Amino acid sequence: MTGHLLGRAALAATLLVAAPAAAAPLAAVLPVPAAVTPGTGTFRVENGATIVVPGRDxxxxxxxxxxxxxxxxxxxxRLRVADRGAGAIRFVRAGKATAGDEHYRxxxxxxxxxxxxxxxxxxxxGAMTLxxxxxxxxxxxxxVAVPAIVIDDRPRFAWRGVMLDVARHMQPVAAIERVIDMMAQHKLNKLQLHLTDDQGWRIEIKRYPELTRKGAWRASTTPNDGAPPGRYGGFYTQDQLRALVAYAAARAVTIVPEIDLPGHAQAAIAAYPEIGVLGDRPPVSGDWGINPYLFGTNARSLTFVRNVLDELMAIFPSPLIHIGGDEALKDQWQASATVQAQMRALGIADEQRLQSWFIGRLGDHLxxxxxxxxGWDEILEGGLPASASVMSWRGEAGAIEAANMGHDVVLSPGPVLYLDNLQSAHGDEPPGRLKIQTLADVYAYDPLPAAIAPARAQHVLGAQANLWAEYMVTPEQREHALFPRLAALAELAWSPKASRDWPAFLTRLDxxxxxxRRQGIADADSAFAVDFAVTGDVGAALRAKRVTVxxxxxxxxxxxRYTTDGSAPTATSPAYATSLTVAPGSVIRATTIAPDGRAFAAPRRFDAAPAALLTRTSAALPPCTTTPGILLRLPLSPDATAGPAHSMNIFDSCxxxxxxxxxxxxxxxxxxxxxxxxxxLRQPQREQVVWRYNPTRFGTLLIHAATAPARCSPRCRCPIPPSRRTASRSTRRWHRRPRRRTCA
Structure with a gap:
C-alpha cells in the first residue's frame, strides 16, 4: 500500500433550529399518533396496578x-395482568378485525x-403506546400521572421494515431478539433477514447439508468464537429460526426471509458446484462486493432452489418471500455455451430476460x-412476473416504475435508508460507509414519491431501512447504526405526513x-455530540498563541455546556453561545445537557495543544481526488470485533x-x-483504481507538498515495515532538514 498525506478536512455540522417544548402527553409517544384529543385531569398509575384483559384472549x-x-x-x-375484576387499565375487544387492521384507541x-x-x-x-x-x-x-387524552391511531403504511444482513457477519439469536424488541416498541412490523450471500449461507437446509457444512464458513485471520481456527462463520438451525419467528410474532413482527439469487450465490456453489454455471468449486468468498458466481438456469439448479424454498416456507409463514435478484453479473451466463443454447431454445433474447424467466419460475413455485x-429492483430488468413486488434500493426509480405498472413496492433507497452509512464525521464513529446519513436526513425522507400516479399510490406498501453488515461485526456496532435512526423511520412510516415536525420529534426522542439506555441499547449519540472547528488558520492561531474554536x-x-479545564461538563457549566478563544494547551470538553443534568451525548474533547492542533486522523482528511470511488471507514481486518477504524477512498489511498x-x-x-x-470490484471499477508502484517490499508512505515536482526526493519516502503479529499499525517519523522544504 502506498499512502499519501496531503490535507485537512474542514469540520462540518448542521445546526438545526431549537426544539420548543412539546405539548404533554405526546412528548412521551413516538411515533406520533394519527389523531389526539386532549382531555381534562390525570390518572395516576401506581406500582402494582392491574391490567385487565378479556378472558381467554x-x-x-x-x-x-x-x-x-x-x-x-x-x-x-411492577404491573400485573388479570382476566377479571377491577383494574386501573383495561384492554377491550370491539368491532370485527379486517386483514391488515392495526387500529387502536x-x-x-x-x-x-x-x-x-x-x-x-x-x-x-395500544400496549406499546401505554x-x-x-x-x-x-x-x-x-x-406516573398520565394526562387525560384520547389517542385514535393507525399507521400510514402497512410495511414498516428493517433488514438485517446476517450473511456477511452472523449475529447471535439474542442480538436479533433485541432488535425485534425495539422494532415492536417503535411499531415497526417487518424484519427481513438476509440469510445467504457470497460470504456465507446461514440457514440449515436438511436436504442439502453441505450448505452449512461448507457454505457457512469462510477463511479468516480473525478469531471467531465457536469457529474452527482460521475460519469465520456459523448458521441458524431450523429450530432456532422457528423459535425466532414465534418470538417476533408475539411482538407483531413478521420475519421475511431472503435467499439471494441468481447472483450473490458463491457460498451455495462452494457447497454444491453442480448448481452453478461452470461446475467448479469456488471458496466461500472473503471479499466484499459483487462476485461473478451465478446459479445455473437448468432443471437441476431450479430443482435445488425450489427444494430450498420448500424448507424455507416451512419455517417462515410470511406471505412474501424475498429472492434477492440484485447485482447478478451476467458474465458466466454469457460465456456458457449451455446457457446460450437454452436461451435460443426458449426464444429468450438476452440475459436480463433470462433472469426474468428464472425468477418467474420461482414465482410460480411460490x-x-x-x-x-x-425482490430488489433489478428484477424489473427483462420483465417482472405478474405477482412480484419490488423493493427499490437504487433510489426511487424502481419503485416508481413498478408501482405505475400496478406492482406493490417498498421504498428502501440508498443512501438515505441504508443505515450502514455513518451518522456523522466524528473520528469515533465505528466502521461503515462514508455517505453520511444523519438522524435528520432519515427523518426528512418521505416514502411516497411524487412521480407515482395518485391512482397507483396504494401500491406503495411502505418503507424499509437496510443494515448491510460487511463492516459491522458486533451487535453493539449494529445497534449504534440502527438507533435512534429507527425512531425516525418509525415516524415517517407510521405517522401522517402532515404531523411530521423535526423539533417536536426531538422532544419525543428525549x-x-x-x-x-435503561434497556441496554448501544444507541448512537451522533446527533447530539459536539463538533469543534478552529476558526481561521491553524498556523496563524499557533503564531498568535490564541485559538478560536x-x-x-x-x-x-x-x-x-462546556469546560476549559478538562473536567466533565455538567448542568452548571457555562452554556455555549459564541466561539471560544483559548490559549494553546487548553482543553475544551463539551456536550448537550438537559436542565435536569442528563447528557445527551458523551462529552467530546478538543485539545488546543500545538501537537494536537497539528494532528489529523484519516476521518478528518479529505481524499486527494474527486474520483467518485467508494468511501469507507474500515477496521484493520475484515472480521475485527474491536480496534481502530480508518476512513479512505478504496479507489485511491491518498x-x-x-x-x-x-x-x-x-x-x-x-x-x-x-x-x-x-x-x-467489477471491471469498470477496477479501471478507476489508482495503483502506484511500491519501491519497497511492503509498500511506501509518500509525503509531499502539493506544489512539489512529480518525483519527490528520497527524504519524502518512508518504507512501511512488515506487519507485526501483535499489531497491524506502526509509526514512522520523518524529520525536515533545517532551511529545507518538504520536497525539493
Missing amino acids: AAARNAAARAIEIVARTRGL LDVTPAGIRITAASDAGLFY AQLLAPDARFGDA ARHDRRLI PQLDRY ALTRQAAYDTI WRNPDAPLDQVSAISVTIGRLPRNFA
Whole structure:
C-alpha cells in the first residue's frame, strides 16, 4: 500500500433550529399518533396496578405482558395482568378485525385507562403506546400521572421494515431478539433477514447439508468464537429460526426471509458446484462486493432452489418471500455455451430476460404454495412476473416504475435508508460507509414519491431501512447504526405526513433515548455530540498563541455546556453561545445537557495543544481526488470485533491536508494501519483504481507538498515495515532538514 498525506478536512455540522417544548402527553409517544384529543385531569398509575384483559384472549394477555416487561425496565413499576375484576387499565375487544387492521384507541380519563381494538395488532400497538405513556421521563420507580387524552391511531403504511444482513457477519439469536424488541416498541412490523450471500449461507437446509457444512464458513485471520481456527462463520438451525419467528410474532413482527439469487450465490456453489454455471468449486468468498458466481438456469439448479424454498416456507409463514435478484453479473451466463443454447431454445433474447424467466419460475413455485415473491429492483430488468413486488434500493426509480405498472413496492433507497452509512464525521464513529446519513436526513425522507400516479399510490406498501453488515461485526456496532435512526423511520412510516415536525420529534426522542439506555441499547449519540472547528488558520492561531474554536452539533436540542479545564461538563457549566478563544494547551470538553443534568451525548474533547492542533486522523482528511470511488471507514481486518477504524477512498489511498502550516512543522509522525483490500470490484471499477508502484517490499508512505515536482526526493519516502503479529499499525517519523522544504 502506498499512502499519501496531503490535507485537512474542514469540520462540518448542521445546526438545526431549537426544539420548543412539546405539548404533554405526546412528548412521551413516538411515533406520533394519527389523531389526539386532549382531555381534562390525570390518572395516576401506581406500582402494582392491574391490567385487565378479556378472558381467554391470548393475544390481549400477550400484549399486556409485553407492556408490563417494558414498563418494568424503563420505569421500574411492577404491573400485573388479570382476566377479571377491577383494574386501573383495561384492554377491550370491539368491532370485527379486517386483514391488515392495526387500529387502536387509547382513552385516559381520571377514572382509568382503556385500550380498544378489533385486531391483535391493534391491541399490541395500544400496549406499546401505554408503555411509553408510563415512562415519560427519566425518573425511575415513581408512580406516573398520565394526562387525560384520547389517542385514535393507525399507521400510514402497512410495511414498516428493517433488514438485517446476517450473511456477511452472523449475529447471535439474542442480538436479533433485541432488535425485534425495539422494532415492536417503535411499531415497526417487518424484519427481513438476509440469510445467504457470497460470504456465507446461514440457514440449515436438511436436504442439502453441505450448505452449512461448507457454505457457512469462510477463511479468516480473525478469531471467531465457536469457529474452527482460521475460519469465520456459523448458521441458524431450523429450530432456532422457528423459535425466532414465534418470538417476533408475539411482538407483531413478521420475519421475511431472503435467499439471494441468481447472483450473490458463491457460498451455495462452494457447497454444491453442480448448481452453478461452470461446475467448479469456488471458496466461500472473503471479499466484499459483487462476485461473478451465478446459479445455473437448468432443471437441476431450479430443482435445488425450489427444494430450498420448500424448507424455507416451512419455517417462515410470511406471505412474501424475498429472492434477492440484485447485482447478478451476467458474465458466466454469457460465456456458457449451455446457457446460450437454452436461451435460443426458449426464444429468450438476452440475459436480463433470462433472469426474468428464472425468477418467474420461482414465482410460480411460490404461488403454488400461496406465497408471493419480492425482490430488489433489478428484477424489473427483462420483465417482472405478474405477482412480484419490488423493493427499490437504487433510489426511487424502481419503485416508481413498478408501482405505475400496478406492482406493490417498498421504498428502501440508498443512501438515505441504508443505515450502514455513518451518522456523522466524528473520528469515533465505528466502521461503515462514508455517505453520511444523519438522524435528520432519515427523518426528512418521505416514502411516497411524487412521480407515482395518485391512482397507483396504494401500491406503495411502505418503507424499509437496510443494515448491510460487511463492516459491522458486533451487535453493539449494529445497534449504534440502527438507533435512534429507527425512531425516525418509525415516524415517517407510521405517522401522517402532515404531523411530521423535526423539533417536536426531538422532544419525543428525549425520553426514548432514556428508554434505550435503561434497556441496554448501544444507541448512537451522533446527533447530539459536539463538533469543534478552529476558526481561521491553524498556523496563524499557533503564531498568535490564541485559538478560536466554534462548537456545533447536528440537532440543536437543549444546551451545549462546556469546560476549559478538562473536567466533565455538567448542568452548571457555562452554556455555549459564541466561539471560544483559548490559549494553546487548553482543553475544551463539551456536550448537550438537559436542565435536569442528563447528557445527551458523551462529552467530546478538543485539545488546543500545538501537537494536537497539528494532528489529523484519516476521518478528518479529505481524499486527494474527486474520483467518485467508494468511501469507507474500515477496521484493520475484515472480521475485527474491536480496534481502530480508518476512513479512505478504496479507489485511491491518498489523503490531503491543504491547510497544513508547514512553517510550524519540524517533524512528521505517521501512524499507519494496514487496511484490508478484500473488495470484489467489477471491471469498470477496477479501471478507476489508482495503483502506484511500491519501491519497497511492503509498500511506501509518500509525503509531499502539493506544489512539489512529480518525483519527490528520497527524504519524502518512508518504507512501511512488515506487519507485526501483535499489531497491524506502526509509526514512522520523518524529520525536515533545517532551511529545507518538504520536497525539493
